[in-house]
Amino acid sequence: MSPDLKPAHLPGLQAPIILAIETSCDETAVAILAAGRDLLASEIASQAAMHAEFGGVVPEVASRSHLTQLQPLIARALFTAGLRVDQIDAFAATSGPGLATSLMVGVSAAKGLAISLRKPFLAVNHLEGHLLSPFFGREIRPSVGLVVSGGHTLLIELEAPGRYRLLGQTQDDAAGEAFDKVGKLLGLPYPGGPQVDRFAREGDPARFDFPRSMIHSGDFKFSFSGLKTAVRYLLPKLFESRFGGVPLPQGVLEKEAPRELRDLCASFQEAVVEVLVAKTIAAARATGRGLVTVSGGVSCNSRLREKFAEVCARESVELLIAESQLSTDNAAMIAFVASEKLRRGESSALTEDIDPNLRLVA
Ligand code: KG4
Ligand code: ZN
DSSP states (O other), X not given: XXXXXXXXXXXXXXXXXXXXXXXXSXXXXXXXXXXXXXXXXXXXXXXXXXXXXXTSOOHHHHHHHHHHHHHXXXXXXXXXXXXXXXXXXXXXXXXXXXXXXXXXXXXXXXXXXHHHHTOOEEEEEHHHHHHHGGGTTSOOOOEEEEEEOSSOEEEEEXXXXXXXXXXXXXXXXXXXXXXXXXXXXXXXXXXXXXXXXXXXXXXXXXXXXXXXXXXXXXXXXXXXXXXXXXXXXXXXXXXXXXXXXXXXXTTHHHHHOOHHHHHHHHHHXXXXXXXXXXXXXXXXXXXXXXXEEEESGGGGOHHHHHHHHHHHHHHTOEEEEOOHHHHSSXXXXXXXXXXXXXXXXXXXXXXXXXXXXXXXXX
16 A cells, blocks of 8 residues: 555644554553654543452453444544544554454554545554654664563664564563552552552662562573562561451552551562663663663653663663653554654555564564
8 A cells, every 4th residue: 555645735734644543451542643753642541440440451341441432532632633534644553462352443443444544554563662652753763672561571672663673571470560460469459560659659678678580690581470479478477467368458558558568569669670770781781772761651660760860870871761651551652653664664454463462573
């Protein structure tokens, strides 16, 4: 399909104008981006409250919610941008990795719009969305990128847009998953990451000595499941007599917020952060890249941001972290990748399917 990228009817706005859809997990999101830098709309409908009652994402609930949320969200994004749908130059959607039935909703909608309006369709890798999000609206430069989300923990060398080398990834749980599992053990509402971060701010990170798994492994692999197990074993010693079992009853610690809880959150968080920062800096040294990026939901973590800033300054490495709205799942990052692809003359075939296990690097 040859992209038709001349919106002559839109004075002041530069082509291409891309409408992107993100439905890979529990956020329904739609964004409209002009010229790869002007974000005209970024709408997000979070399902977190819906899944909180189950303590995690329920795929069936997620896909049904995407189905009902998506159309009104597209209408709202167009309204916010002040555009009609026929003024969009290309339609993009996340095609993987993620939940199959959720991915299908976004990809089918984007394909339908592309077919009916005879515009290009672009399938975007969710991980590429996260990886490039720190460069949103600016030039993409060679770097080492840490992607830390609820589903992934990856270290990637970015040579150029579209040219990536996998340096290492987690062997078991993702960093965000570890935060969420610990949150669940503590009876905190889903997702646990932001809650653990909140309690950790008032805690002592040196109180409990949790393992720094694989920190001296000499490679760029990660492991977080042992750390979660260490928390699992410590918890009964601290709280069982008071609350009668682990996982602790939902909400009980939130009301009491005892000193041990804050210290446990701070010590756990410190162990995760220390490993993430140490391996990323080692990767920058090993590859000779002078720029480090951090992206994905866990990059919102206050201690991670603080420690990266501190260590990068000491090591004279430049640091780029996307603002928080671009760090957790959103469609603006998907539109940004799509606009990069269009710039390189790429678009996707309408036969391109979703892939729940899509990889960033083959
Ligand atoms: O990128 P994202 O929105 O979705 C995935 O692609 O997974 O990341 C969500 C993850 C969740 O595990 C959530 O607990 C974590 O990011 N997260 C945090 C913080 N904010 C979000 N983890 C630690 N500290 C935070 N402040
Ligand atoms: Zn994500």
